Amino acid sequence: MWKQFIGKLSWKSLKSSSGGGGGGGYSPPAAKPSPLSPRANGAAAVKPNVSPPPAAGAEGRSREDAFVQKVNICCVVFDFSDRGKDSTEKERKRQVLMSLVDCIGAVEEPLTEAMIAACVRMFAINLFRVFPPKVRSSTTASETEEDEPFFDPSWYHLQVVYELLLRFVTSPMVDAKAARKYMDSSFISRLLDLFDSDDPRERDCLKTILHRIYGKFMGNRPFIRKAVSNIFYRFVFETDHHNGIAELLEVFGSVISGFAKPLKEEHKLFLWKALIPLHKPKTVGVYLPQLTYCITQFIEKETKLAGTVIRGLLKYWPVTNSQKEMMFLGELEEVLELTDMAEFQKCMVPLFRRIANCLNSSHFQVAERALFLWNNEHLFDMITQNHQVILPIIYPALERNTRWHWNQSVLNVTLNVRKMFLDMDERLLLACQNNFQAEEEKRAATEERRRLMWEQLERNAAGAFHPVITTDTSFPAPPSSAPLVAPTVT
Structure with missing residues (x-):
């Protein structure tokens, strides 16, 4: 050869x-x-x-x-x-x-x-x-779409x-x-910088090569994890743009699946400080499947991390972005499927307060997606066992949907969920209904007092206002013809 x-x-x-x-x-x-x-x-x-060519003997x-x-x-x-x-x-x-x-x-x-x-x-x-420097369009792109390749x-x-x-x-x-002497941390760092390439073919090759390097050069594994964490930090908290986040997460999905049990503290910090903040950028839809896979791998390794993940999702939950909110609900369902009862009970109160807000969303797809959580058997079982805590939180949202939601599909699914709670505990549901009615009456009374107060203020402002000028006779007024005397300076 x-x-x-x-x-x-x-x-x-x-x-x-x-x-x-x-x-x-x-x-x-x-x-x-x-x-x-x-x-x-x-x-x-x-x-x-x-x-010249060497001799044949050499x-x-x-x-x-x-x-x-x-x-x-x-x-x-x-x-x-x-x-x-x-x-x-x-x-x-x-x-x-x-x-x-x-x-x-x-x-x-x-x-x-x-x-x-x-x-x-x-x-x-x-x-x-x-x-070369990236030229971005001035128009806002969709959170789930990449730029033109x-x-x-x-x-x-x-x-x-x-x-x-x-x-x-x-x-x-x-x-x-021998190769590690030359493929050192400087080489790997510059190789990771190439993941920001605009060419998807190059990023695909880099993904395979990085995975092979991680597997062969075991001494470089801690540095690779730290360098990738730094890329995520810069993307989330500084640049808000990086082309290769999905590819890096795909590599780390395989890496995380190979972590030994019990997980090291370093790996748990990687989950909390690097992976969960990736939900913050508006372009999360581009890499959400890979991110969800990495997170579920952590939960499968150690179920106690489910509560940490749910609290992280609630921390970065979108408020005004309905499309992103639907993606969060989908990921939340995958996480809850892997959550055991102990971790579920630790975070179910703030969790269902957030779900109640989603149920009353004016965007019908968000409300419908939140209602479909009850179709998940594992989640339904956990709700059933904790319905005495969950139903008082969720009932006002269900009642508001049945009275005032504009979408017929949301109304129908809400009635089905309400019937499920009725079958679970009719007495508790009637108690929640009475409490809701009392709260509504109290709220209506407060609104009426506020309306009357504003009407009174408007009448006072609209009425004739004649200022009354009174003369204070305790001090005599100077004559109008008196000359003005400048103060003397001593």
């Missing part, structure tokens, strides 16, 4: 390709590879120092030299905004990249440290870049680089201990 690989290497093409293209240049690695330091795009290209050395030299060919970065510019050199580079993909996939001997260093350096030069013109080459990186990470011939 390596003899064929060395035979494909063209020394003439290596010399010519070093000066082509408008991207960043490269320099061949020294005998002792230096730490990762990717070059920025736009640097001047440097002509590699190409030595096959191991020639194998390493040929691989490194071929990787160095791929370190030249071109300008892909102009398709016609340097087309020959671009195609040559792509062919070399594809040959490297085949080589790493079929290699039978471990890669040396110099080969690993050259590969990581090439990945950094080709992938790490600064994205952007397709990077350089994806024709980037796709092969990502394929090579994936083969490199998953190859058993790449020693994890």
Whole structure:
């Protein structure tokens, strides 16, 4: 395999390709590879120092030299905004990249440290870049819709680089201990920055690669979790925009499912400080399925976290956004399905106060979605066992719907829920009805007093008002002809 690989290497093409293209240049690695330091795009290209082919007896050395030299060919970065510019050199580079993909996939001997260093350096030069500033529309987009996807013109080459990186990470011939010296925290941090790419194809590749890196480089796992948490913090509390939240959550859904029981305190803090605040942004609909999956994985690992999640949902519950409120109700139902009785009883009072507000929503879909919670068997069983606490909270909302809600479908479902409570405990429901009637009468009396008071104020304001001027005779008024005397200063 390596003899064929060395035979494909063209020394003439290596010399010519070093000066082509408008991207960043490269320099061949020294005998002792230096730490990762990717070059920025736009640097001047440097002509590699190409030595004649080694002697036939040094096959191991020639194998390493040929691989490194071929990787160095791929370190030249071109300008892909102009398709016609340097087309020959671009195609040559792509062919070399594809040959490297085949080589790493079929290699039978471990890669040396110099080969690993050259590969990581090439990945950094080709992938790490600064994205152009994003131009956003002035109109407010829907919370569940992404911006128009952007397709990077350089994806024709980037796709092969990502394929090579994936083969490199998953190859058993790449020693994890040696590779970790170069795929360090700086490399991973810049790799995570690429998740903000506008190109969905790039984010999909990064998702797979990050998952493989997390699985292979165990020493980097705490740093990856901390770095992703920082991305979530910046998104929620600073920028309010990031393209790759859904992909990062998809990776962490798999990571969370692998957490050992009992959960570490670090993992619980990740749930409370990083995941639950993700309900705050208005674009939560874009990544809500992935977020819900991560949260339910935590609850399945430790059911005591259900109360924490429910309190977090109530903290960030939308007040004026009906579309977002419906999404919260859907997620709440999934969480309640995994909640046991002890945790349910801890938070059922504030929970059903919020549900009562949803029942009286003028948006019929919100009210209908809240009423459909009673169709969930697990939730219905918990409500039945705690109906003496829940019914007094929920009954006023049900009664208001039956009297004043404008939507017929909401009215019908409300009557069904009311009948369920009637079958549970008729005496308690009648007591709640009497209390509601008394409260309504008290409220009506208060409203009448307020109306009469305002009418009295309006009559006073509308009546004729004649000011009465009284003369105080205790102090004589000065004569009108008396001259004004300026005060003397002593």
